[in-house]
Amino acid sequence: MFLPIEVQVLVAMDPIAREMPIAVFDSGVGGLTVLHECLVTLPHEDFVYLGDTARFPYGNHTADELRKFALELTQELVALGTKLIVIACNSATAAALPTLRENLGDRIGVVGVVWPEARLAAEVTRSGRIALVATPATVASRVYERALEEVAPAAKLLSVESSDLATLIQEREEFDEDVVDAVERACEPLREAGVDTVILGCTHYPLVRRIFQRCLGRGVEIVSSGQAISQAVEHELEIRGLKSNSENRGKYSFICTGDPEFFRRAGTRFLQLPLGEVRQHQVIAEDCR
Amino acid sequence: MFLPIEVQVLVAMDPIAREMPIAVFDSGVGGLTVLHECLVTLPHEDFVYLGDTARFPYGNHTADELRKFALELTQELVALGTKLIVIACNSATAAALPTLRENLGDRIGVVGVVWPEARLAAEVTRSGRIALVATPATVASRVYERALEEVAPAAKLLSVESSDLATLIQEREEFDEDVVDAVERACEPLREAGVDTVILGCTHYPLVRRIFQRCLGRGVEIVSSGQAISQAVEHELEIRGLKSNSENRGKYSFICTGDPEFFRRAGTRFLQLPLGEVRQHQVIAEDCR
Numbered sequence: 040m041f042l043p044i045e046v047q048v049l050v051a052m053d054p055i056a057r058e059m060p061i062a063v064f065d066s067g068v069g070g071l072t073v074l075h076e077c078l079v080t081l082p083h084e085d086f087v088y089l090g091d092t093a094r095f096p097y098g099n100h101t102a103d104e105l106r107k108f109a110l111e112l113t114q115e116l117v118a119l120g121t122k123l124i125v126i127a128c129n130s131a132t133a134a135a136l137p138t139l140r141e142n143l144g145d146r147i148g149v150v151g152v153v154w155p156e157a158r159l160a161a162e163v164t165r166s167g168r169i170a171l172v173a174t175p176a177t178v179a180s181r182v183y184e185r186a187l188e189e190v191a192p193a194a195k196l197l198s199v200e201s202s203d204l205a206t207l208i209q210e211r212e213e214f215d216e217d218v219v220d221a222v223e224r225a226c227e228p229l230r231e232a233g234v235d236t237v238i239l240g241c242t243h244y245p246l247v248r249r250i251f252q253r254c255l256g257r258g259v260e261i262v263s264s265g266q267a268i269s270q271a272v273e274h275e276l277e278i279r280g281l282k283s284n285s286e287n288r289g290k291y292s293f294i295c296t297g298d299p300e301f302f303r304r305a306g307t308r309f310l311q312l313p314l315g316e317v318r319q320h321q322v323i324a325e326d327c328r
Numbered sequence: 329m330f331l332p333i334e335v336q337v338l339v340a341m342d343p344i345a346r347e348m349p350i351a352v353f354d355s356g357v358g359g360l361t362v363l364h365e366c367l368v369t370l371p372h373e374d375f376v377y378l379g380d381t382a383r384f385p386y387g388n389h390t391a392d393e394l395r396k397f398a399l400e401l402t403q404e405l406v407a408l409g410t411k412l413i414v415i416a417c418n419s420a421t422a423a424a425l426p427t428l429r430e431n432l433g434d435r436i437g438v439v440g441v442v443w444p445e446a447r448l449a450a451e452v453t454r455s456g457r458i459a460l461v462a463t464p465a466t467v468a469s470r471v472y473e474r475a476l477e478e479v480a481p482a483a484k485l486l487s488v489e490s491s492d493l494a495t496l497i498q499e500r501e502e503f504d505e506d507v508v509d510a511v512e513r514a515c516e517p518l519r520e521a522g523v524d525t526v527i528l529g530c531t532h533y534p535l536v537r538r539i540f541q542r543c544l545g546r547g548v549e550i551v552s553s554g555q556a557i558s559q560a561v562e563h564e565l566e567i568r569g570l571k572s573n574s575e576n577r578g579k580y581s582f583i584c585t586g587d588p589e590f591f592r593r594a595g596t597r598f599l600q601l602p603l604g605e606v607r608q609h610q611v612i613a614e615d616c617r
Contacts, residue, residue, distance in 0.1 A: 075538070078542055079538055079541050079542045079546070080546055082542045082543070082545065213596050213602070214600075214601065214602050215602045216602055216604075218602070219601075219602060223577070249364070249368055249600060249601070250601065252368050253367055253368045253371045253577075253601075254371070254577075256371065257368070257369055288512070288542075288543075307502050311503075311538060312503065312508075312538070312539065312542075313502070313503050313504045313505055313507070313508060315505075
């Protein structure tokens with residue numbers, strides 16, 4: 040495979056990097072749906088997941104604070120040893136992706152949400168009529184509009200916000216009619232507009248993907264962060280020559296900044312795979328909630 | 329649409345049949361993964377599900393007993409009013425499908441498992457190397473071999489039995505390493521044989537479909553009963569002119585022959601959608617376990 044010179048140098052400089060884990064971080068447990076897809080797409084890679092549950096939700100912090108958190112968490116992950124960093128969180132991607140890329144330079148790649156979903160939606164849409172369902176903060180940020188303008192300038196985006204769906208998914212261990220109603224309300228304008236592709240712009244939503252599919256019908260393509268990012272991560276590893284050579288089942292482990300027992304209990308529902316042990320990492324006290 | 333004369337007569341005879349529910353029956357909660365797929369594929373249809381939990385598992389009964397059970401349950405479902413019957417159970421399909429078809433004649437169609445999966449596997453395989461993972465009883469019945477000989481005589485089937493996976497899935501509310509190990513053991517011979525399509529021949533297995541996908545890799549197509557049956561049901565409704573005209577969200581309800589609370593609790597995990605109320609139906613006492 041032909042690689043750009045700087046990447047060849049990087050690989051030549053660090054031949055053991057291929058077997059290092061990929062690091063995924065998020066404000067809490069939502070990003071585990073992203074890890075889930077990565078585990079299915081890249082079964083031979085090792086992963087370490089860091090959930091900043093002590094400072095959840097990130098929507099309550101300024102962009103400056105989020106950049107500070109992202110730099111702190113990244114420092115911890117780099118110290119543990121990692122070959123690629125994935126930001127599995129909308130707010131952190133919007134606030135900190137350029138800062139992290141600048142900070143890490145060519146040493147370690149950084150993949151964030153939003154652009155991978157926009158690219159995948161642009162690929163699968165037939166009519167160019169795409170919808171986004173997301174939290175009010177994500178819709179207000181217009182970050183998906185900006186991403187789609189880059190990757191599919193002819194596409195039309197209909198953005199629909201749901202103020203309660205993420206909370207309902209996190210709180211209800213068994214999905215009830217309230218959850219179905221929240222999905223129905225989000226889908227109504229999408230059906231009216233006749234979109235053919237829907238971006239689930241919140242990492243909590245893949246847990247109710249099938250309720251969305253039932254509401255929208257089989258003819259509508261649903262694109263989620265996890266699915267899009269897992270493809271982007273695979274691509275990034277390939278162009279950097281960093282795919283693991285292992286043929287064994289990859290390992291994965293968890294760190295959280297809040298209560299490990301809460302993380303383990305809530306996380307199992309989001310990961311949909313055995314979670315195992317969770318280690319706690321103390322964040323800088325002044326930022327804790 | 330052109331319809332065979334006898335079907336046209338049937339539709340003309342019963343114009344309200346279109347809005348009747350589709351009935352799904354199974355020995356327990358496993359068939360709820362079939363109902364799940366039907367609910368996603370056919371969101372405007374009504375369904376009634378009957379789980380014969382009092383006489384679960386069907387593997388412990390003779391073919392004669394299963395035919396008797398199937399006739400009894402079908403009688404109950406026909407009395408409630410239904411336009412199509414789905415047998416979401418391997419053992420019941422193998423024992424009772426021809427008997428039920430003979431018994432119901434042209435009045436009500438019957439769709440069973442096995443043939444839809446075999447047809448779907450034949451459609452998606454590129455190499456013709458297909459595998460079946462199922463319980464020892466299903467593997468021993470060679471029913472998938474017979475079905476594949478009919479629909480894809482050139483295909484080669486590798487059958488792998490798992491004696492513990494269905495029980496582990498039913499018993500473990502959270503999937504742990506035992507579940508992953510059971511899936512790994514089942515996948516090992518499939519990877520060695522280089523099959524490109526795997527039939528999950530037990531209605532419990534879709535709950536661990538993603539663990540299978542992680543073990544097999546994204547390049548292997550996984551076919552499950554629910555997915556195949558939901559397509560077969562849609563096709564059957566179309567050729568019989570029985571698709572609902574409703575544009576509302578379809579309703580679904582549950583009947584079980586054992587403890588409704590057990591059914592509700594276990595069933596929610598298998599349905600992956602809100603379950604709601606469960607009604608109990610008393611079966612003939614002498615057959616109860």
